[in-house]
Amino acid sequence: GAVVSQHPSWVICKSGTSVKIECRSLDFQATTMFWYRQFPKQSLMLMATSNEGSKATYEQGVEKDKFLINHASLTLSTLTVTSAHPEDSSFYICSARTGDNQPQHFGDGTRLSIL
Amino acid sequence: AQSVTQPDIHITVSEGASLELRCNYSYGATPYLFWYVQSPGQGLQLLLKYFSGDTLVQGIKGFEAEFKRSQSSFNLRKPSVHWSDAAEYFCAVGTLSGGYNKLIFGAGTRLAVHP
Numbered sequence: 264g265a266v267v268s269q270h271p272s273w274v275i276c277k278s279g280t281s282v283k284i285e286c287r288s289l290d291f292q293a294t295t296m297f298w299y300r301q302f303p304k305q306s307l308m309l310m311a312t313s314n315e316g317s318k319a320t321y322e323q324g325v326e327k328d329k330f331l332i333n334h335a336s337l338t339l340s341t342l343t344v345t346s347a348h349p350e351d352s353s354f355y356i357c358s359a360r361t362g363d364n365q366p367q368h369f370g371d372g373t374r375l376s377i378l
Numbered sequence: 379a380q381s382v383t384q385p386d387i388h389i390t391v392s393e394g395a396s397l398e399l400r401c402n403y404s405y406g407a408t409p410y411l412f413w414y415v416q417s418p419g420q421g422l423q424l425l426l427k428y429f430s431g432d433t434l435v436q437g438i439k440g441f442e443a444e445f446k447r448s449q450s451s452f453n454l455r456k457p458s459v460h461w462s463d464a465a466e467y468f469c470a471v472g473t474l475s476g477g478y479n480k481l482i483f484g485a486g487t488r489l490a491v492h493p
Contacts, residue, residue, distance in 0.1 A: 295479075366412060366424050368424065371420050372421045
């Protein structure tokens with residue numbers, strides 16, 4: 264149980280394009296989903312927290328207009344990297360949980376490479 | 379401020395040897411503590427969690443962790459390591475910040491297993 268699916272797993276695109284990453288909870292309803300960024304050989308950095316039906320809460324230093332988050336249903340959240348540039352290349356991981364202080368269950372991540 | 383410290387960046391053990399990964403946290407209230415494991419290019423898998431009760435917590439894959447409030451520690455142990463345990467291990471504390479819950483991760487410990 265508690266499976267989180269993230270798609271795509273790997274994407275390469277040209278600088279200036281927008282990229283959408285999907286995060287789905289397959290066998291549970293996720294009231295809250297999280298988006299993280301991970302640089303090589305480093306820990307996870309929380310970018311934003313999204314609750315179903317409301318605006319995402321972004322961490323300090325994360326550009327909300329750059330990283331658009333939508334959590335339209337209890338099983339789907341999307342992260343759109345707008346006008347992506349090479350410095351946005353990274354490993355993006357989502358997680359989902361059923362309620363406060365419940366464990367977060369992670370997707371397998373998306374490796375984004377911007378040329 | 380809340381924080382998680384994993385003092386060991388890299389650990390190498392021989393297959394069959396015992397393992398202990400250290401984790402110290404700083405948090406003003408009763409912490410919710412987690413250990414996650416990450417294989418290369420993948421998301422995170424929950425190994426075990428501590429919310430309350432018995433301070434010795436059993437997890438998956440033969441791992442256990444002990445919560446010691448007096449030492450602010452939550453060390454991960456395994457009596458006999460298998461080659462498949464080679465991965466990155468993250469300790470995390472669940473915090474309440476800005477009115478919502480989120481995880482703060484340690485920097486991670488990379489485990490290598492020698493045959």
